[in-house]
Amino acid sequence: MKVPALAVLSPRSAPVPFTSELRPVGRRDVLLEVLYCGLCHADLDRLGSTEGRYPVVPGHEIVGRVVEVGRRVRGLEVGELAAAGWVTRACGRCQACRDGHAAGCDEASEPGLGGYATHAVVDERFVFRVRDGLAPAQVPALLCSGSVLYTLFRGCKTLPGDRVAVLGNGVVADLASKLAAALGAAVDRVELAHLAAIEGGDRAWASGFDVVVSAEVDPPSDLADQRQHVASLLRRPGSILLCDEPLYPPVVGLSVEWGEQTAGMAVTVCRPEQTQEMLDLCANAGVTVDVELVSFADIVDAHERLEREPGRRMVAELATLPAR
Ligand SMILES: [Zn+2]
Ligand SMILES: [Zn+2]
Incomplete structure (x- = not known):
């Protein structure tokens, strides 16, 4: 199936109009008519590489929107809203x-068959349902960052009533706060720079957290210097989640657990079922994120802005794809 798209033909070149050849819709595949596609710094990393295939x-x-389902697909209907991420099929x-x-x-x-195209073919196992309550443009x-954060919170068993401290002021810190609150945690935003100055009664407030999310836009170059302050926020044992911006799977972040004596580490991997749980949680709890809608006519400028500010949340509307 040939569909209109934008493609990058060689490393670091600008996207240009392109006709993309999708695989046929198999028995367990879903054909999506793409409505919105996120601009993510992970794509820019990929497009800066001279390795891998082009275009x-x-x-x-x-x-x-689901426009076709394979014969063996169950539980997804034509006309439904659905989402897809990195993985579009697996053996x-x-x-x-x-x-x-x-x-x-x-x-x-399939390298190079992304969402800058009118349609995408995705194995049903990696298609996520978009429930009422989620605005499609926000999905x-x-x-990416929602799946990673949710996976990390689940990995350190964040429960209703837990105290969660969030360090940082960027979009990852904002989303971490909203997801933790949706999970029922009591969330406090904490400024690392002010920690040393907190004394007296406030000192009690600024300690005893079950989870500390460190999501500084500009993380300190020597995190070890800051560890003492960050660790002072935590009850023992608790979890510190280190989240640089930007945040995307399969680079899935690091959970550091601080026990009485030693620090243990666990790398967490995002699974499709957790992405679905995260989307359902956001729909049920009314989690919203601020996104900037951009036109594909301005995609070169948008990529440049994303390169300068990797944490920006921009979403392109497929209706603006040229040569449709
Ligand atoms: Zn991404
Ligand atoms: Zn496999």
Whole structure:
């Protein structure tokens, strides 16, 4: 199936109008008409690389409408809203697939068949339902950092009533605060620069957190210097989640648990079921994110702005794709 798209033909070149060839819709595939696609710094990383195949149709934060389902697809109907991320298919047989880490499968995605196109073909296992209560244009902004943050919160077993401290003022810190609150946690925003000055009764407030999310836009170059202050926020044992901006899978972040004596570490992997749980949580709790809608006519400028500010949340509307 040939569809209009924008593609990058060689490393670091600008996206240009392109006709993309999608695989046929298989028995377990879903054909999405793309409505919105997120602009994510992970694409710019990929497009700056001289390795891998070109041309590349960027875009791995997709929301669209189901326009066709394969014969064996169950539970997804034509006309429904749905979303897709990095992984569009997987072999189902390799060790990564059997461990539930489809992002690690060699067949996990088709390089260059992203959401800067009118349509996408996605294996039903990696199609996410978009429930009422989620604005379609916001969904792309949740798929990467939302999935990572949710996975991290689940990894450190954040429960209703837990105290969560969030350091940082960027979009990741904002989303972390909203997701933690949606999980029922009591959330406080804390400024690292002010911690040393907190004394007396405020000192009691600024301690005893179950989880500390460190999401500084400009993390301190020597985090060890700051550890003492960050650790002072925590009850023992608790969890510190280190989240640089930008934040996207499969680079899935690091959870550092501080026990009585030693620090243990766990790398967490995002699974499709957790992305679905995160989207459902956002729909139920009314979590919203601020996104800037951009036109594909301005995509070069938008990529440049994203390069300068990797934390920006921009979403392109497919209705603006040229040469439709
Ligand atoms: Zn992304
Ligand atoms: Zn596999």
